[in-house]
Amino acid sequence: MSIPHLFRCPISLDLFTDPVTLCTGQTYDRFSIQKWLEEGHLTCPVTMQQLHDTTLVPNHTLRHLIEQWLLKGPGLNRQLKQPDPGSNSGSAGDMELSLRTLKRLLQSKSATSESKADVLKKVRNLWMDSDVGRACLIQLGFFSLLLELIFQSPAPLLLCNQELLELSLDCLLTFSPSTHLDSLNNVLTKDIKFASLVLFLSQGNAKIKISLCHLLETIATSDSTQALAITIGQSPCVMRSLVSILDSKTDMLVSDAAVQAINGLCSLKINRENAIKGGAIHGLVKYLSNTSTMKNASPKALAILDCLLEMEIGKKYLAKIANNSLIRVLVKHIFMVSSENEGSEYAISVLLAMCGESSWARGEAVNAGVVTQLLFLIQSQCSSRAKTKARALLLLLRSKCRRCDKKL
Template identity: 30%
Template sequence: MVRDDLYIAVPSFFRCPISLEVMKSPVSLCTGVTYDRTSIQRWLDDGNNTCPATMQVLHTKDFVPNRTLHRLIQIWSDSLRPHRVDSVDTDSPSSPSELPARDQVSDLIQCMDSEPSSASSLDSLSKALCLCVDFIGGGDNAVDGAQIGVLEQAVTIIHLLLDDEIQEREELMRWMLKKTGRDCLASLLVVLQQGSADARIASARILESIAVNAEAKFLIAEKDGLLSELLKLTGPEKDPTLIEAGLSCLIAVSTPRRVKVRLVHLGAVKWLSKLLGDPNSATSTIEKVLKVLEMASSVKEGRAKICEDGKCVAGIVQRLLKVSGAAMEHAVTILWSVCYLFKERAAQEAVAKANGLTKILLLMQSNCSPAVRQMSADLLKIFRVNSKSVISCYDTKTTHIMPF
């Protein structure tokens, strides 16, 4: 009888470099290379004083157990039990779709926390990402509570790994997109839809981390439902940390024009307008909201939506002052784009109605950057009116009006 597991690809880093078999007791030499204990012990007992893989001379023949990799192999092995036709283990999961137990992945996280500084741990952490991506890549839209729990734990591991300053960070992010592609994104989408708040935050931050180039941004944006779920994270009623994670991810993903247009079509301007008008929004949230709106204002579709939403323009004018320097720059750039550069009449009227002229005048007397000052001057040119206007009546001798 042909065994099903003969067709299952074994991750290369699970194999001992000497025996090429899956390691039962992985241990690491001082060179950082991991071997199965039996194989490396036999090598050393034969009188060798070098690392078999690198041929470096060993300054010590001591080795340490690689507990992280050991647990990864256990998790991987347990995940294959449903596929083995000759298995007699009564404790095996009853459904082929079941993922490894939640407590196993929890143990792995604790193990990573307990070995943060060792070279072998860093090596295993980078390899852990590969395995966790494999688990995440197995997700779909029909998962039960237990599977969601494991997906959440896998997302947590990946988030921790991407936060670590390890040499393979960028390489692993590229691998994550190339190897699993849409399958991995599908599982991250499941977590965004059904996971806990912490897991959704981790998922958004993972997506932000892997959006390193145009290809990655397009892959994320074109995954059905992913952008809309990120947008839903920014609802005013949501947790502030969740909102900021969603906004940061949208900023990272939405630099290509095509993605901006897609985001606008999903109703981003309306969502962001609500956040802009929320008096409870934190400064950092307002900065990110204005940044996304600034990106939207660079495309025709975005400008149209901003001009259609009178509350949005009024909110931008309101946030010109007394928020932060970054918020001020984003707000001025949006107004300059829609009112001066593209001369949108509806936006000009909305700015005037929201007392934008006075705020722009105040802004010009603040300690703003030369770029902001120039954009403000351009905006004033647009709003030239007759001699009875606020500009003509403005007392130029008043030189100490400050917005803060």
């Protein structure tokens, strides 16, 4: 089953999700043509005619035709009729499901958790196996439906069935790179839905926490959800939950995911002070200290520390918790991560901030072998910025030591 030519947007070449027509008579997907216009183009992409009017008129006729085609598509229905191997859902696995039936089952309050889980598996398979399937699920609003399913009330009831919640989040994250994320704004700005997010972050199992952290990262890095990212980043409950997840010693993937989420939220400057007050600096220090080997997200953890120390409140907080263990961890990371990323640069930046304010920190850094690490780094193939900061730290240590010698 292929997408008819007339149902494809001339810009994205994907199935129309929100067809709109320009004054030239050409139809485009709203998201694609809006992006075209926002980039400063004042011509029709197909005809190259000058646009005397940029009004976008919804093409309801085309949208209706696409919806009918999607719902009647025999190729899709054949895919949906196939039961999952090993499914124990009985008659539900043998039902001749249509997309409309799938939606009804997910929306139904009387449907069992097992039947909904079966539907979610079919939805996930359809998304992964077929371009047309992906277009269908987007067009028919399954992303919004999944949001409502995940953040429904009462949340504790869904938390009792963690497999269903895991599947729902898995589908949601699979959808998110290809969908407009505006519907997240409509759902998570509601107090009761937001409370569900906080509950799942604090009480969900490892898979649920990882998925939610990835969702928060997506929200923080998407232009259409920046206001929501600020709301989330300003929540003390969310930040405390993420800091708590950072301290997971049993599952490295969970703590790595928390670093990614905090990094995303702290990319917005307005969220940084709340992150500091929520214990992010202490949590990141523990994250970096809780392993004898490199963690996947260590460079990002160092990057967050670096940006939080740009604030005076961050420097004061770090000074309160600084100890020789932290200095050793930072020194260890100088050369450990230099070959693959910018982790070295951030580790040096943090040491510069600490050593510039404290003679104790300078002494501990020297005792931990920082000079040797910096000299090795300068001779390596790391970035020029990392080398510049390494030289700056060496100069700082040398100048401070000379002053001490003169006093003696």
